[in-house]
């Protein structure tokens with residue numbers, strides 16, 4: 001089993017990755033005296049994995065279970081309120097703990113509920129997707145606002161991340177693809193050799209013997225960034241590579257139409273294209289695109305997505321300054337910077353990618 005320690009001011013927590021990770025959860029829950037355990041999951045994951053989780057809890061726990069709608073539908077004000085009402089009615093108090101069993105959306109909802117319920121209680125991330133190797137680490141939790149993705153949120157770190165890799169075996173190819181996009185992002189912003197390795201080895205996303213290693217590498221990249229800049233005052237924003245357009249595409253299409261990873265992959269190609277023009281990035285973009293297309297990414301900007309409309313979403317992005325969209329760009333692979341881009345250049349790159 002792999003253990004990655006995440007250290008932020010005033011807190012250190014482990015991410016356990018591997019086939020024995022659930023034993024670590026049992027140990028944590030046996031050691032701590034939580035007044036009540038509430039599992040938050042979603043309709044899809046609950047059917048597949050809830051029983052495994054229940055079987056691994058200490059006998060003394062009698063958890064209550066809240067099931068949210070699957071995917072981004074979990075991250076609405078109305079589901080947030082329902083989840084809080086459930087917690088209150090179930091008698092949770094300030095010594096209770098939430099277990100977030102699911103992908104990024106369940107993790108975000110659970111973390112936001114945990115952060116705000118009675119001004120903050122403990123929670124533990126139990127990711128079940130590849131995507132959540134990224135979102136479960138680092139304490140960003142949020143719900144969506146009708147005017148933009150993740151616009152309502154806080155930083156609230158989990159007590160631990162329990163990444164039980166057998167859960168990943170039920171993922172459909174589209175979800176594998178979505179999560180793998182964030183691994184590619186971690187390589188692009190931090191590690192040219194890792195990117196080379198991925199482009200050489202990853203040829204079929206349904207058979208990746210090295211996946212646990214890729215996930216660990218990705219989580220290490222993330223942990224190192226978060227450790228240096230917990231609250232995104234500077235370099236943490238580099239983890240948002242591809243997300244300026246990515247979030248806009250997700251929101252504009254209607255949450256759930258595109259997966260997060262599909263939208264981020266398109267956003268990364270957009271950012272790479274801007275980086276080449278604005279910063280002279282030397283990067284074989286065509287070869288990269290050929291690779292990801294072979295992996296099954298349908299990354300093109302949808303014809304019906306208008307530039308003006310997407311620009312409005314990008315202006316409301318959390319990185320925007322005075323309503324000017326900001327982009328994480330690359331000077332070189334592994335050397336990100338945050339920059340504004342001229343609207344004319346944005347438009348040019350945008351239409352090239354349709």
Ligand SMILES: O=C(O)C(=O)C[C@@H](O)[C@H](O)[C@H](O)COP(=O)(O)O
Pocket residue numbers: 134135137138140142149150182232236237239240243318
């Ligand atoms: O943890 C971060 O910081 C990231 O930006 C990682 C992203 O991949 C992740 O999707 C995150 O939840 C997006 O955060 P947001 O601040 O852009 O909403």
